[in-house]
Amino acid sequence: MSISDRDLLPEGLEDRLPREAATTTRVMRAIHGVMHAHGYDRVLPPMIEFDETLAHRMAGIRSRRMFRFVDPQSLRMLMMRGDHTPQISRIAASRLAGAPRPLRLCYGGQVLLIRGDGLDPAREKLQCGAELIGVDNVAAASEIVALAIEAVQAAGATGVSVDFTLPDLVDVLAEQAFPLPPEAIEGVRRELDTKDAGGLVDAGGAAYVPLLYAAGEFDTAIERLAGFDAGGVLAGRIAALREIAARLGGTARLTLDPSERHGFEYQSWFGFTLYAEGVRGVLGRGGTYRIGGANGGEVATGFSVFPDALIDQISGAEPVEDSVFLPIGHDAEAAARLRAIGWRTVAALSEDDSARALGCTHVLTVEGPEPL
Numbered sequence: 001m002s003i004s005d006r007d008l009l010p011e012g013l014e015d016r017l018p019r020e021a022a023t024t025t026r027v028m029r030a031i032h033g034v035m036h037a038h039g040y041d042r043v044l045p046p047m048i049e050f051d052e053t054l055a056h057r058m059a060g061i062r063s064r065r066m067f068r069f070v071d072p073q074s075l076r077m078l079m080m081r082g083d084h085t086p087q088i089s090r091i092a093a094s095r096l097a098g099a100p101r102p103l104r105l106c107y108g109g110q111v112l113l114i115r116g117d118g119l120d121p122a123r124e125k126l127q128c129g130a131e132l133i134g135v136d137n138v139a140a141a142s143e144i145v146a147l148a149i150e151a152v153q154a155a156g157a158t159g160v161s162v163d164f165t166l167p168d169l170v171d172v173l174a175e176q177a178f179p180l181p182p183e184a185i186e187g188v189r190r191e192l193d194t195k196d197a198g199g200l201v202d203a204g205g206a207a208y209v210p211l212l213y214a215a216g217e218f219d220t221a222i223e224r225l226a227g228f229d230a231g232g233v234l235a236g237r238i239a240a241l242r243e244i245a246a247r248l249g250g251t252a253r254l255t256l257d258p259s260e261r262h263g264f265e266y267q268s269w270f271g272f273t274l275y276a277e278g279v280r281g282v283l284g285r286g287g288t289y290r291i292g293g294a295n296g297g298e299v300a301t302g303f304s305v306f307p308d309a310l311i312d313q314i315s316g317a318e319p320v321e322d323s324v325f326l327p328i329g330h331d332a333e334a335a336a337r338l339r340a341i342g343w344r345t346v347a348a349l350s351e352d353d354s355a356r357a358l359g360c361t362h363v364l365t366v367e368g369p370e371p372l
């Protein structure tokens with residue numbers, strides 16, 4: 001192997017070589033197959049858009065994480081996409097504003113961030129997912145979580161678990177049940193994120209400490225959350241989470257961490273994170289949100305899967321496909337017939353080409369493909 005300095009890639013960016021690329025193709029096809037089967041239509045937004053079009057689409061988007069530069073042609077600020085969801089929202093709010101609701105759209109492609117996330121140094125990621133536009137109720141949330149589980153299982157994930165959260169929990173509680181001065185809200189959120197009971201008390205959020213213990217296995221955690229919700233402000237959300245969990249009917253292990261906000265930039269009452277056995281980090285994430293717009297916007301529910309870590313996990317077992325070596329002077333029609341029934345062929349370009357060296361498993365003879 002000879003890689004010189006001139007061949008290096010910037011930190012956090014990498015190539016996918018044939019075996020992993022083959023797994024990638026298979027995984028994306030499986031995920032898109034599931035979304036397509038459930039009535040989601042694929043859209044293909046561009047890699048780059050005007051900065052202001054994306055950055056303000058939903059409240060909470062952290063545009064500083066995204067690559068931005070001035071377009072030498074229009075002299076306007078452009079942004080590379082770091083997430084498809086704001087782009088799908090733009091499409092739904094503009095070109096597909098007149099399409100019937102609920103609108104089901106899906107997508108798949110690369111996203112790019114300036115810096116990796118926590119322990120994950122990757123700056124470019126595959127992201128695919130689905131958005132259900134015009135609804136953010138229990139029925140929508142149940143459909144989206146079930147779809148996300150089915151999609152990652154079709155892609156090869158096993159031991160899937162779903163962690164539910166209530167992304168706007170602190171805002172809701174701070175409003176009346178456990179009032180916080182506006183300047184304390186950020187500190188309470190931060191201490192809940194770090195799950196530090198002492199810090200939470202110091203930040204003025206003593207009333208919020210029980211939330212740290214309402215996390216874990218869904219059935220017990222939701223009981224604890226219900227016990228905590230003395231004033232009843234969370235009753236609707238708790239009932240909704242119970243109903244979503246019941247509708248999933250054992251397709252995945254369920255947990256609850258009501259104050260988890262990591263990665264939830266714009267989600268509203270409902271959020272979830274997907275994990276799978278043996279897959280490093282977060283496999284997917286989703287929830288309900290509000291698309292901003294001139295006339296108050298529109299609600300939506302969706303999910304995104306980041307299949308790279310799953311691909312890393314399963315590509316080692318990617319089967320080597322059979323392929324038939326076609327010697328110089330072979331019967332071209334016979335080769336075409338083989339391809340038509342699913343064979344893969346590799347044609348010799350000179351007498352020097354070797355079937356074995358080119359990784360072929362068969363060679364075409366007058367009798368048909370013969371194993372090597």
Ligand SMILES: N[C@@H](Cc1c[nH]c[nH+]1)C(=O)O
Nearest residue numbers: 085285286287302303304
């Ligand atoms: N796009 C979000 C997940 C999501 C999709 N729809 C709603 N939420 C993310 O990547 O974190």
